[in-house]
Amino acid sequence: MSQVFVFKDYGGPEGQQLIERDIPTPGSGEIAIEVRAAGVNPADWKRRGGAFGTRGTLPAAMGLEASGVVTAVGEGVDAFALGDEVLGAPARGLGAFAEHTILDASATVAKPEEISFTDAATLPVAGTTAYDLTHQVEIEVGQTLLVLGAGGGVGLMALQIAKVHQFRTIGVASESKRDLVEATGATFVPSGEGVAERVRVLTPDGVDLLADLVGGDALRELAPLAKDPSVIVSAADGETAVELGGAGRERSEGVLGTITGVVQHGLVDPHVVQTYPLERAAEALAEVETGHARGKIVIRP
Numbered sequence: 001m002s003q004v005f006v007f008k009d010y011g012g013p014e015g016q017q018l019i020e021r022d023i024p025t026p027g028s029g030e031i032a033i034e035v036r037a038a039g040v041n042p043a044d045w046k047r048r049g050g051a052f053g054t055r056g057t058l059p060a061a062m063g064l065e066a067s068g069v070v071t072a073v074g075e076g077v078d079a080f081a082l083g084d085e086v087l088g089a090p091a092r093g094l095g096a097f098a099e100h101t102i103l104d105a106s107a108t109v110a111k112p113e114e115i116s117f118t119d120a121a122t123l124p125v126a127g128t129t130a131y132d133l134t135h136q137v138e139i140e141v142g143q144t145l146l147v148l149g150a151g152g153g154v155g156l157m158a159l160q161i162a163k164v165h166q167f168r169t170i171g172v173a174s175e176s177k178r179d180l181v182e183a184t185g186a187t188f189v190p191s192g193e194g195v196a197e198r199v200r201v202l203t204p205d206g207v208d209l210l211a212d213l214v215g216g217d218a219l220r221e222l223a224p225l226a227k228d229p230s231v232i233v234s235a236a237d238g239e240t241a242v243e244l245g246g247a248g249r250e251r252s253e254g255v256l257g258t259i260t261g262v263v264q265h266g267l268v269d270p271h272v273v274q275t276y277p278l279e280r281a282a283e284a285l286a287e288v289e290t291g292h293a294r295g296k297i298v299i300r301p
């Protein structure tokens, strides 16, 4: 038997629980891993709350990104062998907040030894999103990227990726995250009333790319700063981005391998601020659910 953190009902955190299940076995094209670390994302509690539908089988295993060691290999998998260190997104909704899970081999990459299991577990969701958001609209050296929600897991990686490309970066976050944002080399702009005017002073001609991690009214307020509405991209609120003339996040092919290489070469630090054991998964989730996390929170079974 093996432990997994689940929600038993759609709704609030009271439906969450650590339960026992059989160690899952890999099907064709899948690999089984012993989980070493799992990144916590806003999507975990949004899914529990029913934001992505309420028709899934319950209890539902939680956790959408993992790193670990291969313990079994399914039919037709040639790329991985027992003992390999890997990272990827759990297959078949089997969850990452678990002692053991299953990954789809085609959506898994080898973990370079330069990357810790903890950092690796932040790449399948947060890392790939940061990469896609900074590449979905092509901009050039010296052009300006504005990140709304800059102090969270995705935002901090997006700012660092942008620096690698020598974009000019501006990060909007609450005052408590000034140090984090400035450490990436970005210009910090405090969120809250008057934020659009504060950014406009820095970029009177507008921004070349607006990467949004907040959505709603906060995005609407900054949208007029985009040089063209088509340069607005949002991971948090695709609907509002489209309404404004921009787009939601589009997943690019091979992005997990690319961001893994970038982190391997020390160009981006996923900035994990805290790790929790599996028994304290509820606390880790609660911290992310506040909506004000600093960097990434990771669970280590």
Ligand SMILES: NC(=O)c1ccc[n+]([C@@H]2O[C@H](COP(=O)([O-])OP(=O)(O)OC[C@H]3O[C@@H](n4cnc5c(N)ncnc54)[C@H](OP(=O)(O)O)[C@@H]3O)[C@@H](O)[C@H]2O)c1
Pocket: 041, 042, 043, 046, 125, 126, 129, 148, 149, 150, 151, 152, 153, 154, 155, 172, 173, 174, 175, 177, 191, 192, 213, 214, 218, 234, 235, 236, 237, 249, 288, 291, 292, 293, 294, 295, 296
């Ligand atoms: N579509 C996808 O594939 C995908 C993938 C990953 C993430 N996402 C979404 O992207 C969003 C961000 O994810 P994340 O992992 O970075 O979340 P996170 O780590 O929780 O960070 C969110 C950040 O937003 C900031 N924030 C909240 N309200 C703000 C405001 N009005 N102005 C400026 N900053 C504000 C918070 O900082 P303060 O405390 O400073 O306000 C926090 O640091 C979430 O909505 C998530 O669901 C989507």
